[in-house]
Amino acid sequence: MFTSLSIRNFRCFESLSIDDSLNRVNLIAGLNSAGKTALLEAIYMLIGMGNVELVVQLGNYRGLAGNYLGELSQLTELLWNSLFHNLNSSDVIEIRGIHCGREHVAQVSIDRVSTTHFSVSDGRADEGTGELESLPIYGHFLKLVHSKPDGSVVESAMVIEAASDGALTVRVASDPPIRPELPFRGSYLGGNKSRGLQNAATKYTRLESEREPSELLETLRIIEPRLKRVRVGVVAGTPMLRGDIGIGRMVPLSLLGDGLGSLTNTLLAIADAPDGVVLIDEIENGFHHSVLSRVWASIDEAARRYNTQVFATTHSFECIEAAHEAFREDREYAFRLHRLERIADETHVITYDQETLAAAIRTNLEVR
């Protein structure tokens, strides 16, 4: 579990520190543009060091997806420079995290040398390992450096190349020329968490092979009490989760409402990241306020069972109050509320422990 984080020169953060106040489940609040999503992105960069595809994914989550054409410099501005504070890519992004007492450091920079010694793959930087084809690369590239607690360093890079038809292709490279093992398992669930239930089907199959996922079914009944069973089926060539709600036919879960999709995705993401990290943007989306407390209780239970650390953002006071209610039933109270607030042009993290949050809720003091 991460206990501390520090971020420098990333997105809206010139610098940001959270010292020794992280817990198993962390809820991030703050005004619009305070940096809640950027904080999740920074953690995502840290846990996924070595997977340069994350940079493209983050661009997608920010609505920067597309079939890129045109000037190479425009795409690098879009995908790369936007990672840097004030778009200033001449400095290095540094994200540090203390995990189980050991420090992991991720550094991101744009290297402007003309030739590198990196080996380059033609494919995507998927999870897993395998040798990469060795090719020299030219031009500048985005470099990611992961310094592990044991002192070893893994470097990886993203190159953007223009094809003859004008299409821009993202290519990845690493040194040593082996696809690096990712430091932590993890998932990033964007604002619409019910999207991508195909991924949920894969995760469910993996979970099913390891244990009977009956707890998941029980939990999903918080949202859909009619649910009798959940199965993975292939529809039109696409694996998807389907549920039996007693109408004689299995129904894709995605048709049973945003709440069910959100809870399914959230719990499967936690189960699929043992000893890892799950990041959830706008966690309250899709949930009626009356079920929020039970949703949090199920997240608490799943996070403990799989030893998964959760970071989520919210704008909802009801969501915060429900989390406090759920976690205070747990003797450990493995929960912290953190608010990002700009003070004198710097972003600060203000953390509420159990007593302080209880007092704020009791006296109707604002916390967001």
Add this chain to the structure above:
Amino acid sequence: MPPRSGIRAPIQLLVEGADAQFFFMHFLNHMGFNNVEVQGEIEWRGHSKVYKDAPDMIKGLGLRSKLDEEDLAAFDRVRNEILGRLDPSDAEISNFGGVTELHSFLGAVWNAPRARTTIEAIGIVRDAELSASGTESAAEAAFKSAYAAISASELNPPERPLQVVGEKPRIGILILPPGESEGMLEDVCLDAVQADPAMPCVDEYIECVKRSVPNWRGQNRKKASVQAFLASRPEPGLKLGEGAKLGYWNWSHEVYSPIKQFIEDLTGH
């Protein structure tokens, strides 16, 4: 009730109980602070600026003009919106609840949105009511608990009562009655009206009760005296804080001098 807005006033006075809230609101009014708000659970007595303006505001929002329970419930629903339209206050006075809740409440205030940019001074007011051990006075115990609450909130506490230390926020602790080893707000008020013609009657009444009522709880004597005194006023049946609004506690008495000095030091006025 929806959650209220964040901290809005530069001066935050944290006191013990609703009576103390209203007492200090009117005391500050007497000292020239015109824009003082009482925060937290508020009963409708027309005390707070927000609630005083409630009828017009409710009318302005298209709700019924006659104030009854339904209107007040409706007012609660839109209170946040109304708060957002008001000018910032000079001071907010909050009830931190019981002694054991001071630490968590101070933490909630200091953690609240915009608190660290808005708050210039925090004053904590406690009664010297209970002593934790035989070796220290009630006033010492009260000061220690306030000191510990400030330290636990990562703020710098003063070294003695009435002292104001630090900059943004300035912090001070007022133990009531000032300079006494034990007592409470009621003692201050009763001292201020000691020369009032009603006071011999009040004392006589209390002595009579003491003699006549078996098992009378003598520890409530001061509170009973306050009630007896207030019963002698033109508008009887008020609480201590409500009596403050009508000026029943003789603001000009010198017993308030150290309290006025404390408020001046705290507010910088």
